[in-house]
Amino acid sequence: MTTRYVAIDVEATGMNPSRDEILEVAVITFDREGDGETFSTLVRPTRPIPLDIVRLTGIDDTAIASAPDFANVVGKLEELCAGRTIVGHSVQFDVNMLRAAGMALPGSQIDTFQLASVVLPDLPDYSLSTVAAALGVPKPVDHRAHADTLGNIAVFRALLVRLQTYDAVTLQQVAQYAELAGWPTASIFVDAADEARGSATGDAAPRRGPHELAFLTQRERPEPLESREGGRPITGEDIDAAFGPTGYVGQAVDRFEHRPQQEYMALKVAEAFNDNGQLIAEAGTGTGKSMAYLLPAAMHAVERGEPVVVSTNTLALQDQLFRKDIPRLRAAMMDGPGDQEPFRSVTVKGRSNYLCLRRWFAAAQQPVADAAEAGLRAKVTLWLGETQTGDRAELRLSPTEEQRWRQYSADDNGCQPGRCVFQQRNQCFLFRARREAEAAHLVVVNHALLLSDSLSGGSVLPDYRRLIIDEAHHLEDQATVQFGVTVSEREIGVLLDMVIRSDGPIQVGAMYGAAMFLSRPELTGDEKGRIRAGAALERAKQSLEQVTAARTYTRQLFHHAALLFGRDGRGGGDRSLRVTADVREEYAWHDLLDAWAGLEGQLRSIESHLKWADRTLAEHEPPTNADDTTIESFDIASGDVESASRSLSEVIGTLRDIIASPRDEQVYWLEKNAQGDIVSLKSAPLEVGQLLHDRIFSKTDSLILTSATITTDGTFEYAIEHLGLREPREISVPSPFDYRSSTLLYLADDIPEPNHQHYQRHLNETLIDTCAATGGRGLVLFTSYAALQATYNAIKAPLEDAGIVVLAQRIDGSPRQLVDRLKYGDRIVVLGTASFWEGIDIVGDALSLLVIAKLPFSVPSDPVFAARSEAIAEDGGNAFVDYAVPQAVLKFKQGFGRLIRSTHDQGVCVVLDRRVLSKRYGRSFVDSLPECTVEIGSTNDLPSTAAKWMARESRAVSM
Secondary structure, three states: OOOOEEEEEEEEOOOOOOOOOEEEEEEEEEOOOOEEEEEEEEOOOOOOOOHHHHHHHOOOOOOOOOOOOHHHOHHHHHHHHOOOEEEEOOHHHHHHHHHHOOOOOOOOEEEHHHHHHHHOOOOOOOOHHHHHHHHOOOOOOOOOHHHHHHHHHHHHHHHHHHHOOEOHHHHHHHHHHHHHHOOOOHHHHHHHHHHHHHHOOOOOOOOEOOOHHHHOOOOOOOOOOOOOOOOOOOOHHHHHHHHOOOOHHHHHOOOOOOOHHHHHHHHHHHHHHHHOOEEEEEEOOOOOHHHHHHHHHHHHHHHHOOOEEEEEOOHHHHHHHHHHHHHHHHHHHHOOOOOOOOOOEEEOOOHHHEEOHHHHHHHOOOOOOOHHHHHHHHHHHHHOOOOOOOEHHHOOOOHHHHHHHHHHEOOOOOOOOOOOHHHHOOOOHHHHHHHHHHOOOEEEEEHHHHHHHHHOOOOOOOOOOEEEEOOHHHHHHHHHHHOOEEEEHHHHHHHHHHHOEEEOOEEEOHHHHHHHHHOOHHHOOOHHHHHHHHHHHHHHHHHHHHHHHHHHHHHHHHHHHHHHHHHHHOOOOOOEEEOOOOHHHOHHHHHHHHHHHHHHHHHHHHHHHHHHHHHHHHOOOOOOOOOHHHHHHHHHHHHHHHHHHHHHHHHHHHHHHHHHOOOOOEEEEEEEOOOOOOEEEEEEEOOOHHHHHHHOHHHOOEEEEEEOOOOEOOEOHHHHHHHOOOOOEEEEEOOOOOHHHHEEEEEEOOOOOOOOOOHHHHHHHHHHHHHHHHOOOEEEEOOOHHHHHHHHHHHHHHHHHOOOEEEEOOOOOOHHHHHHHHHHOOOEEEEEOHHHOOOOOOOOOOOOEEEEOOOOOOOOOOHHHHHHHHHHHHOOOOHHHHHHHHHHHHHHHHHHOOOOOOOOOOEEEEEOOOHHHHOOOHHHHHHOOOOOEEEEEOOOOHHHHHHHHHHHHHHHHHO
């Protein structure tokens, strides 16, 4: 039967159906063979159209002056949609807007966004234009209803064609999972499976399918690097040949500029490799530090046959290194002088990012627990036939699907390399990633993996003695996270599910799996075997009862934890509560202790059952000549038991440490999620410097730490102390940019301090006047979302009256979307918080005004910050001067760095925090910046001063 569809798209005055109105609507009826009737019209709203919507869609009040209101078109829309399946991209928004306007839409819906996220994993985003480009269909004109509807039909048909490349078995399995997950697209997979079965012939082209047999063929293994002693050191001549005025890097890289600063840094990195030294280097914006360390790293790795690990904090920089900088360098070196051996590179992630094939195919035999697990299984089933890495980052998973991922990931020590058939054939994704890393000269990772791998004894990264840490100013914070622990009610629930859970009459989990293996016919042929099998089933039954009791105690424990937030006048809005000695004396904490006593008793009993199962299984390991089914069943059962036992022991130890046996060297706190409905127990080390030294730095021969912002007050003292370094060499490489002629630093001397009652009003007035005078082109940085929201509400309307669009983080889009609007739009101001202080790279005059609303001090009540401040004070130091100010200075420098991104950029940086002038420590912030043109003045003079500086900029560009 031919399905009848209707594609639909609306443009609206905003994203809130209860508040915003429809501006334009388009519908096109169609089926798989062709299009039918088209209806498209503008719609007149009752209120003026916001300026940002006018800019985005091109629809203004003049255009809709003679348009009908929605009541006059709803009848036609309902007629065209009647009896048809609605198709749209993020279709729920369109449906909600139409229903809010009074239209009846009883039909089912298919969301091409959701369908594309399953069929096309690993896209950077799933906007209609991106999906269209990936499918090779005409790119629609963004944000006009008729064009988007045409584009959506083309995308939908192309997705159906893409499904035809899969085999019927795969599609049928996905259809079953999709139905269990409640996906509206389930019918699409059912139809595709039927078509695949109907078209299957002996002459048909082979189809893809993630079947187990496909992963049992032997894959070739790369050969590891062979270490070579006595290699030639890297010389100054080598560096000059690459980075000098006529160097081969400049010949190979487009728009390359010779920078003496880059050449100097590369030479110092080379010396650290040659001499087995430590180097800490601040390299200002525009230095080209990535190439400055990658070149000597690659040369050393090739010459000595040993890997160099490069660690970044952000995935953006990790991706830039691997996809842009390293390929450019490789090409340059291959075209360079002499017979240089090409170097190999790889990027590696943590164990939990990789799919475990053994666990996946074992779980496929088990019933689905819930809709989230069904959705995850559907996505993995389609993806598994295509992925080369097994990396979950290629999948677009919902938060609940992410939680289910763990049970399929390689993140457990129950892995048995000697027995796993997938590892033996080099099909295991984690095993292959490690093998590729052992064969690579440059191994690119992030700080999280570098740190977690040090905790796990090097289970992912190859042995390395040379380490480069970029974005080193984030290392202390990342170490605090990675060396810390978090336990939530949800995580305990997932762990208990690993032990045993009941799906109606069916039990699944480690204890049940062990009981089923021990009940196999070959093990129950005698009385002893039957008794053992009976004992295993009895222990599984007891475990299920104890798991049920443990869930009850877990709920009680986290209920009492949540109650602590409301005690003794604490604000209910606080998201974190440090667990101090005083808190441990409160009645609510004693209630929590009682719940923990009950929970610990149940967990200890469960642990004893798991240990019994582990010992009993070990005594009955099948011989190597046993049939494959027996060996596989044993491997699954013993691996699951070992994994559950290890995880349970870790959780018991962690909870006991946090709740009952705190240590002086740890910080403990409770934390709510953003919605305030989930509480976690957390712990982190008070200091990480010694841990970094012991676990990582002391095991390296050469160590390079670098960042654009790592000095405070012109010294590396803060970084060296907090990162646990031992007398490293220090270099500060200035930026090649001429900040004195390009950058005006304006310090307002008449604005009230941030804690003053009139500060917000003065801030709003200053931003309105200044942004209007400069024509937008601005980024305003805040230290809290509450301050951002208050400012947004105050300045949006006045600036729109002046023709300036105001966009805010969380309100008007994601950081990436807002950066793109600022980069490619006109007369725009963006308000941002934490994620905008660094990593934003906008070259040119699109960003010419940077406003720092408030000095970025840490929140004093942050548990780790408060505990470390107390420790400094107890040791006789000044916590504010020695800790709070250096932290804030580093972030301040990062924020300032958003303004000037090339030698041709010019702009104005405004600081609207009077403390930079009124407080003694304020000098540290100003002195930390490059040598700019500094002006101290009134906020009244700021608009004209900023406009004159930008006019100077415009003249310079035009000449």
